[in-house]
Amino acid sequence: xxxxxxxxxxxxxxxxxxxxxxxxxxxxxxxxxxxxxxxxxxxxxxxxxxxxxxxxxxxxxxxxxxxxxxxxxxxxxxxxxxxxxxxxxxxxxxxxxxxxxxxxxxxxxxxxxxxxxxxxxxxxxxxxxxxxxxxxxxxxxxxxxxxxxxxxxxxxxxxxxxxxxxxxxxxxxxxxxxxxxxxxxxxxxxxxxxxxxxxxxxxxxxxxxxxxxx
Numbered sequence: 001x002x003x004x005x006x007x008x009x010x011x012x013x014x015x016x017x018x019x020x021x022x023x024x025x026x027x028x029x030x031x032x033x034x035x036x037x038x039x040x041x042x043x044x045x046x047x048x049x050x051x052x053x054x055x056x057x058x059x060x061x062x063x064x065x066x067x068x069x070x071x072x073x074x075x076x077x078x079x080x081x082x083x084x085x086x087x088x089x090x091x092x093x094x095x096x097x098x099x100x101x102x103x104x105x106x107x108x109x110x111x112x113x114x115x116x117x118x119x120x121x122x123x124x125x126x127x128x129x130x131x132x133x134x135x136x137x138x139x140x141x142x143x144x145x146x147x148x149x150x151x152x153x154x155x156x157x158x159x160x161x162x163x164x165x166x167x168x169x170x171x172x173x174x175x176x177x178x179x180x181x182x183x184x185x186x187x188x189x190x191x192x193x194x195x196x197x198x199x200x201x202x203x204x205x206x207x208x209x210x211x212x213x214x
Contacts, residue, residue: 010165013187109134144176171197
């Protein structure tokens, strides 16, 4: 068991299964731009590195000039359909309740405003001291920058913090910042890429955090 004061969570693929609403929103954009649609798994493979990456990859090579229009359509549509199908993963609520005495933060590469709105509507926002999104391109995962920023703000040493995420970039961010790292296998990231990133812990259910964190 590790003595931890701060638990940093990724959002998509770790706390909330948001894949279908993101896929539907991207396909809405592609159809509005007369670009057809893409299959579920292809779009999901573009999730994790921020909205720019998601849309540019979905648009396809040579269509960078359509990005601004795509971004506008996406934000307009997605903010109305954030929670059509998105739900917390199993045991998320109980696990957050279990750690209510700890400081908890969200660090995501998605827009922070949408993460905050979703957490509020899902009744989870009260667990978190802050929600950091990927608006600042110069300070987001896989860099350790957002984690270091949080540690400095809260006055917590890196030895007493852990990041929990479903993708290799979460683990890379944690290693860059020098904190403990825990990967979950049920999310968006592939098990192969997670294992390759060499996290300190790998769990198949978020409730198993109780076995890691004291």
